């Protein structure tokens with residue numbers, strides 16, 4: 001609440017504070033505290049920090065967009081609040097997420113604050129508690145679905161293009177997966193559309209894997225991946241890892257998927273399963289008999305890497321981590337679910353149950369852990385490493401579409417900044433304290449790919465893209481009036 005007030009009162013000072021104290025303030029502006037802020041958003045609400053577009057605005061969404069105080073927008077983060085972190089449907093109160101993500105766009109990626117627009121699409125909520133809460137700030141009705149939902153989103157996307165042109169990045173955030181995949185596929189051919197939960201998360205995890213393997217040896221193709229959670233994050237990562245394997249090892253993507261397995265709420269995803277498997281999971285329904293639980297899946301599949309994104313706290317039990325550690329000398333264990341209450345295990349559990357052998361990362365931050373006299377610094381495997389730099393790269397190049405190769409470039413740009421000094425401490429990412437430098441590097445990689453693909457509209461191409469990215473970054477300094 002203090003930081004929200006400061007952001008409103010003195011935006012420049014807010015960003016100065018954020019940039020100078022990023023490791024301390026990230027857990028407040030972002031996960032885990034932002035989750036709690038969203039849960040309580042109605043009762044801490046003072047003034048709107050973003051733009052709400054509701055079902056009632058149908059037919060005049062363009063007019064609503066034009067009411068926003070700033071006219072020159074480069075990045076929009078939009079949610080409909082249906083899957084806020086691992087906290088479920090928070091309806092309009094999900095606004096804390098676009099606001100928080102865009103604060104990171106500026107602090108971590110250097111996109112001007114005035115060029116950032118947080119939007120929440122209010123189509124109602126299925127959260128009974130909120131519907132009965134006198135302080136709830138959104139429409140008091142069940143979520144609109146089907147044609148009504150699709151038409152509002154269509155009108156919104158058309159209005160965005162009409163008002164801001166085709167160079168505004170639209171980042172979809174925390175939509176439920178039954179809409180997220182469809183919206184991304186629908187709008188990526190016509191808009192500069194990016195889904196952070198699918199693509200941003202994929203890039204950060206792939207970067208961590210590439211960086212980790214630099215030090216433990218082997219290639220991605222030598223590994224067997226087991227995902228606990230087969231939604232946006234899980235299948236998004238799986239697809240990008242498969243794409244990278246296919247490129248590194250010159251095999252088809254179909255072959256690359258063979259060592260990638262996923263578990264969802266019904267067990268291991270296998271072709272013999274009787275229930276209908278959603279399209280985004282089907283590519284991973286390998287031949288195997290049904291397996292009901294995670295521990296049995298680990299014993300059967302013998303994964304080298306276990307990646308959690310089911311939003312179920314404490315699902316990596318002692319038995320799970322011990323099983324991973326009995327199969328692997330250095331088990332890779334990523335507990336991606338947010339906020340901390342949904343983390344699959346804590347850093348301390350991962351290190352102690354694996355006797356200090358786990359290569360561990362988590363979506364929400366954990367403090368360093370001392371185990372057997374050695375200090376382990378857990379990595380924060382969070383898409384916050386990717387989207388600010390990715391967005392900056394798109395903005396500075398004037399890219400008009402997002403392609404998978406640009407997402408891969410972002411992952412490579414992050415991975416190459418991990419040194420043995422980081423890895424020796426337990427990190428598979430460089431520290432957030434150097435995030436602006438990291439973001440400039442990622443931006444340069446993304447922009448370079450956009451130029452190579454002929455998707456960049458800002459010509460001529462700058463000769464040194466890293467320097468150029470740095471020179472474009474917003475800094476919270478006061479102008480000299482003399």
Ligand SMILES: NC(=O)C1=CN([C@@H]2O[C@H](COP(=O)(O)OP(=O)(O)OC[C@H]3O[C@@H](n4cnc5c(N)ncnc54)[C@H](OP(=O)(O)O)[C@@H]3O)[C@@H](O)[C@H]2O)C=CC1
Pocket residue numbers: 083084085086087176177196197201204228229230231232233234263264265266267308309310311312336337338339342362363364381382383384
């Ligand atoms: N660290 C990071 O950068 C990121 C972290 N996340 C986190 O990942 C989590 C999931 O996000 P997302 O993928 O978008 O969510 P989705 O809703 O798309 O996917 C959740 C998946 O988990 C499965 N699941 C749910 N409960 C269980 C269970 N008890 N046992 C096994 N599987 C289960 C679901 O199964 P089914 O399909 O059968 O319903 C589904 O496949 C959230 O906590 C989110 O905060 C997300 C993005 C980025």
Ligand SMILES: CC(=O)C(=O)O
Pocket residue numbers: 084085086174196197337338363382383384
């Ligand atoms: C980090 C993020 O995007 C999520 O948990 O949804």
Ligand SMILES: [Mg+2]
Pocket residue numbers: 085173174196197
């Ligand atoms: Mg998200």
